[in-house]
Amino acid sequence: MSATADSLELSRCEACGARFLPNAGACSHCGSNQVRAYSSPALGTVLAATELTSPAEGWHAPHRLALVELPESVRLFAIVDGALPTSGTIVAVRKDGEVYRARSEPGT
Numbered sequence: 001m002s003a004t005a006d007s008l009e010l011s012r013c014e015a016c017g018a019r020f021l022p023n024a025g026a027c028s029h030c031g032s033n034q035v036r037a038y039s040s041p042a043l044g045t046v047l048a049a050t051e052l053t054s055p056a057e058g059w060h061a062p063h064r065l066a067l068v069e070l071p072e073s074v075r076l077f078a079i080v081d082g083a084l085p086t087s088g089t090i091v092a093v094r095k096d097g098e099v100y101r102a103r104s105e106p107g108t
């Protein structure tokens with residue numbers, strides 16, 4: 001893993017221990033309002049990836065998407081910058097406005 005990886009802000013429920021992407025509401029697992037933000041390394045493992053050759057209007061083709069698992073089993077969909085990764089590839093993830101973007105780490 002890269003020593004220069006950024007971090008991502010995630011949420012942890014103090015009541016049930018669930019971890020998830022930040023949202024404005026209560027824990028989606030147990031309904032508790034005891035939700036705290038925490039930082040996680042912004043590296044994840046690609047579980048699956050796909051490439052759309054005819055994406056919706058407004059998106060460039062090819063449009064690549066990956067299902068990425070972060071530490072502690074938090075999963076997210078990310079737009080892939082660069083080549084289509086294979087399952088098991090380690091990617092760096094960053095938040096870009098309302099979307100997440102993933103890029104393969106050099107040397108992986």
Ligand SMILES: [Zn+2]
Nearest residue numbers: 013016027030
């Ligand atoms: Zn909870």
